[in-house]
Amino acid sequence: MLSEELNGKRLELLKEAAPNVTRIGVLSNLANPTQPLEWKEIQAAAQGLGLKLQSLGVRSAKDFDSVFKAALEKRTQALINLPEALLVEQLNRIVEFAAKNKLPAIYSSPEFVQAGGLMSYSPIITDLWRRAATYVDKILKGAKPGDLPVERPTKFHFLINLKTAKQIGLTIPPNVLARADRVVK
Secondary structure (H helix, E strand, O other), X not given: OOHHHHHHHHHHHHHHHOOOOOEEEEEEEOOOOOHHHHHHHHHHHHHHHOOEEEEEEEOOHHHHHHHHHHHXXXXXXXXXXXXXXXXXXXXXXXXXXXXXXOOOEEEOOHHHXXXXXXXXXXXXXXXXXXHHHHHHHHHHOOOOHHHOOOOOOOOEEEEEXXXXXXXXXXXXXXXXXXXXXXXXX
């Protein structure tokens, strides 16, 4: 899913949408073994953009209240989430926290925007499924799975929720709006 590279792109889009933001809270699942690699990659991207990241790691659903409290204590100015199932399961809590505290946020899946989140940037999952079907077809016709190339996503979508932007007092710059694939009004 290219999440390491996409997290850098998400930071870039967040910085363009909210240029005064410098401290970004990174929601992650500390129990997921892939998250440290993603943390390393997102830190490198943040340094290039002049951003300071604040770790907001959870291990289970019961950790969110304390992580949200820590975000406020650290004076977090915006949020980004690393792609992770636990975070998607808790998307309503995350979106509500961001809205209540007027925090611009960019998410790893469109479900967050559908729930009222500000922005998301992600691969188009249906395209990935379609491409997976071609792999199944090749395997059923006798191809060895180990001989098939690893493919990366090629189609992405960028969603912006203007209702949420208005609610948190953020004016999305026209150049960012122009790049959106879909704008919720």
